[in-house]
Amino acid sequence: MIRTYLLKKRNISEFFREAVSLYRLNSSNIERNARELGNRTRLMINTIEQQLGRPVENCNILEVGPGQSRPLMYALGKKNQWTGIDIEVAPDFFSIRNILRVYKRNGFQRALKTSARQLAGIDRRRIHALEHEFGSTGVSGQMLEADASAMPFPDSSFDVAISISVFEHLSDPTAVMREIARVLKPGGVAHIVTHFYTSPSGCHDPRLFNDLNALPLWAHLRNDHSNKISENSFLNKWRAARFIETFETLWIGSKTDFISKHEELKSPLDSLKASGELCEYHDDELLHDVLITTWQKHAG
DSSP: OBOOGGGSOOOHHHHHHHHHHHHHHHHSSHHHHHHHHHHHHHHHHHHHHHHHTSOSOSOEEEEEOOTTTOHHHHHHTTTSEEEEEESSOOOSSOOHHHHHHHHHHHOHHHHHHHHHHHHTTHHHHHHHHHHHHHTOTTOOOEEEEOOTTSOSSOTTOEEEEEEESOGGGBSOHHHHHHHHHHHEEEEEEEEEEEOOTTSTTTTOOHHHHHOGGGSSTTGGGOTTTGGGOOOOSOOOOOOHHHHHHHHHHHSTTOEEEEEEEOGGGHHHHHHHHHTTSSTTSOHHHHHEEEEEEEEEOOOO
């Protein structure tokens, strides 16, 4: 089951601090962010096509946890059947009825955030920017509220399964890996991006998404600074090695790589280790942001 930060009690100061950080992150440079997201998405699609052995066209695409932006729907929805599943599906537009539904399901704070985001036009501007980036005006897909550890699909339903920055939020990643293997067709490809806990912003304090120096580096892993962190979501806190081992065990032949390395943090990290801090962690899991895991289900 995908848990969200809504399951965590937050005081009013934490709520507004998070809201301000997320507003700054999501409302500034929407068009530029869409272009950068477009470039990353096209590179990801190229990787999937290389493993699939053909263009991603006329495929059934599953995305686990697409969130509010759904860029893959705009990138792939024109030539494929895109289906997204999430534990919580945000409404597409503002209405009293939609906000009441959010309030009843997820409480006042989520309803307030959703209302503010939509009334400020952030969602609308982001959709327009993504439509422009991918040339996909009017594209739509099927969005379902579902538990990723017990998907409502028959075996061998999808050609491609994708998940971006979701596995770190799963209470049972192993169950979701098994479900993806079940619903993939033989020869189908899975592509998973995991923002693991020991990365510089792995604690998901929104202040770090804007500036890694907003808090002491790796504060969430250092006893003297961990009380300064305000995580904005449920995190399973798996280390990179555990993800890699579990993927390789369940998805035989899968490949996992570290990407997004912060070279500028190598010197501060060396200083911290020289003083006796963070010595139990490998440099790769501290200096990189994410893991990319790709796997093709055996066709035989």
